[in-house]
Amino acid sequence: MSDQIKFIVEKLNKEPFKKNYNLITFDSLEPMQLLQVLNDVLAEIDPKQVVDIREEMPDQTAKRMLSLLGILKYKPPGNATDMSTFRQGLVIGSKPVIHPVLHWLLQRTNELKKRAYLARFLIKLEVPAEFLQDETVADTNKQISLGYHGRSGKGVRSGIRRDQYEELMEGFKTLHKECEQLKTSGFSTAEIRRDISAMEEEKDQLIKRVERLKKRVETVQNHQRMLKIARQLRVEKEREEFLAQQKQEQKNQLFHAVQRLQRVQNQLKSMRHAAADAKPESLMKRLEEEIKFNSYMVSEKFPKELDNKKKEMHFLQKVVSEPAMGHSDLLELEAKINEVNTQINQLIEKKMMRNEPIEGKLSLYRQQASIISRKKEAKAEELQEAKEKLSNLEREVSMKATQTREFDGTEVLKGDEFKRYVSKLRSKSTVFKKKHQIIAEFKAEFGLLQRTEELLKQRHENIQHQLQTVEDKKGISGYSYTQEELERVSALKSEVDEVKGRTLDGMSEMVKKLNSLVAEKKSALAPIIKELRQLRQKCQELTQECEEKKTQYDSCAAGLESNRSKLEQEVRGLREECLQEESRYHYTNCMIKNLEVQLRRATDEMKAYVSSDQQEKRKAIRQYTKNIAEQENLGKKLREKQKTVRESHGPNMKQAKMWRDFEQLMECKKQCFLKQQSQTSIGQRNLLRTFLSCFEETFI
Structure with missing residues (x-):
């Protein structure tokens, strides 16, 4: 709250308010x-709100402020029941209502x-009831509010008016948006004018240059030619x-065609x-596996997860709906939990004491079923993760392949092809070294020729x-310049014709080469594909053997897993008991320490209160509470005194001013009488003195 008041005071002391408040003066308003x-x-x-509050009725001020706050979309803290208190607080001028409003407005x-x-232009007009008594005003208001709902001619006219009204609003919105965009765009009129003047200067310079060149050309013979x-x-x-652009486009098309x-x-x-x-048996197997997996996910796994999530959500909603809990409530809950835990332990002990053989057998089967279900869930999750990994890896492989194609237009090399590529690179490196020499x-010769x-x-x-x-x-x-230009132009034209011929020949040769390369690749790939088929058959046989071995391994592992799960459950139960005992031990230790501390404080307080030494008594908590109460009473008395002083300050100052005015008046009269002293008699003086003394006695 203090931070809020500080912020309000800082803002009010700045432009354009300049109130010169501090925290005390603002709080005492x-x-x-x-x-x-x-x-x-x-x-x-x-600016329409510039009003002196003393000259306005409280209801009118509250209505005016509430309407403006509604337009500004101020939401008071609290619910609908607090709205009435907010309105009353605004009428009364209470601090808890007005301080948040000021903080929100000044932010x-x-x-x-x-x-x-x-809001002046976009909020629809509300005509007061006193003006609606006029028939024409009431009709027009009805027409605007009805819009297109009427089927008669009046309804159509009202729709037109409504459309015009809404069109004007939309036009204002668009114009305001454009204005804001222009303001924030960074363009200023001064910069635009500067640019225009610079462009005009450049235009004048260009015109002058063109005229100058025209004059120079006119003097030359055969300038038209x-x-x-x-x-x-x-x-x-x-x-x-x-033509160069066309050539580049055709190159791009060729590259895309190759890709x-x-x-x-x-x-x-x-x-x-x-x-x-693609054998029908393998396809059927694959489809059956996928159907089994999807049916398991839909019928077993996803419903369980959904139920768990619903339970968690219900539990969290319960926790949220409950009121805030104190330390005592937590202690009660802990005590209840401990009681329930003890009851559970007793029931487990009773069950263990019975040792029914049928339940023991059933527990084995239940354990095996739970183990299998857990394994099934784990395998399903692993399968899902593997599928996701496979899809991610396939995506990465395709991305890498496209990147390599974009980089050099070739596929990723593998095995023997890579070795051939390395040997080619070595031969090319020797050629490169020779070419480099x-x-x-050539560079040395170029330096000489350049010189x-x-x-x-x-x-x-x-x-x-x-x-x-x-x-x-x-x-x-x-004359010589024109002759050289003509020769240069003719040479350029002949060069362009030669380049055209070369480009067409080169393109035809490139197409022939590409066709020959495609044929070579096809012939080279044919034996590799035959080898691949044989290897695939071998791979299928090996996978069948692998599956048989896997089934044997799974059956053996299931038996071992069931034995291991029994032992794990026993160990888990013992660990839980150990943990419960440890938690009880720690809890009792903490409670003992807390009680010892409280007891020590109580004994210290009793010693301080009973002791005859005054300094020890002052250290007691009761003494401090007594001092606090005395200081609070003193503060109340001082506040009451301050209130009385404030209330009587105005009339006292007025009375003091009246006494000063009266003293001045009497001093003036005295001076006047002293001036006339030489002209008046002694008896009159005595009478005047007696009159003054009586007058002073009566007033004093």
Whole structure:
């Protein structure tokens, strides 16, 4: 609660309230002042709430505040019965009601401002009853509230009005959303204006540059022909880019086609593998096993788990519905548990004493049945986990295979293929080393050629500069440049034609190679598939032998398991008894220690209370309780005194002010009489003095 008040005081002392409260002054506010503070906070959220509470009736203020709090979706703590107390507390101005409201409002002021602003336009109007007495107003209100329900012409018109009203609301919602998006988008008008001005400057610069280039081109001879050639060059470049894109697309299509082929081959392999094992007997066996497993899961395992979960839920609901328990309740429950445990132990002992042979035989069968059921459940869980693991591993294998295909477009190599691949890599590494040496030689030659190229470029630039000076002198500037451009354009065109021819030839060759590779792979895989079939037959024979051995092992293990379970049950029973005895021992020890501590405290208290020494008596708990009671009484008296001082503070101050005013008035009269002293007689002075003395005596 103190944290809540601290938060309220901090917020009220900041902008825009600036109340300058501290914890004491805020806590000592009267109900009307507290209501005024709440109204100021509401007025900050909704400006329509700016009202002086003293000039308004309490019912009206409560109604106004409750309506606004309802719009702001404030939920008071408690249930429906507490709503009446909340309304009364709001009317009275009680602190337990208003403090939580202030805390809630000051926590989310900006959000509530937006909500109050939207409520002005999105909450449907409620016409007061006094205005509904007018017939036209009542008719229009009925039409808007009815909407499309009427079948007459009026009902249709009312539906149109209702539609317009709702359309306007929806339009306001969309506009407000757009406005909020624009506010949060980060764009500002200043930035947009800056961008526009920069773009306009760039546009002006480009226009000037174009004009300058036009002027320069107009001076050149045959500029129209040169422009036409430049256009043709641009068109050819665009066409070249388009052809390059087409080539890339065709490469991608080819890559996808290869991948599709590999996928289809894998599917074909899996289908053949399945077809090799697809005997009707094996399929029937597999289906029977799956049906048995699924029927066991549906009929036995899942219903048991569901019942257990329901029991747990029922038990938890019971625990939740029960009231909170104290230390004494827990002790009672522990005592009951101990009693029940003792009764159970007695019954077990009686049963053991009887030693009925029929029940002993039945217990053996029951134990075996429980062991088998447990084993069945465990095996079912293991099977389910194995299936999940298998599906996960298959998913991982498929993912890894797709990753390897995407990486280098080939399948994962196994066995002899991997060895061949390693030998190929070794041969390629020797070739790579030779090529690397050749590349190093080429790099050295490239360095020399680059240097010669730089020297030749410098010479070319000098010659070009000399040629331009000669052309300027002769009046034919730019002639050599245009001739070079024409030659370059023709060379580029011939190169593009050559590249087109090469790409088409390369694609046809690639298709032929792919077809030949597919045929080779098929011929290579045929003997491997024959070997695989023989190995599968062997695998089936071995699995049959394995199943027979497994049945023998299971029958032997069941007998051993039953003997082991008997011994385990005996050991478990003895351990439980041992644990119960230990828990009783520890519980009794703890209770003894608690009682010893309480006894020690009681003896210390008695010694302190009985002893003649005053210091020892002061240490007693009774003395402290007495001091606390005295201090509480003193505090009550001081609070009452403070209340009386507060109540009489206003009238006392008023009376003191009146006395000061009267003293000033009498002082003025005295001064006036002293001035007139020289003109008046001694008798009059005496009379005046007597009058003053009598007047002072009466007032004092």
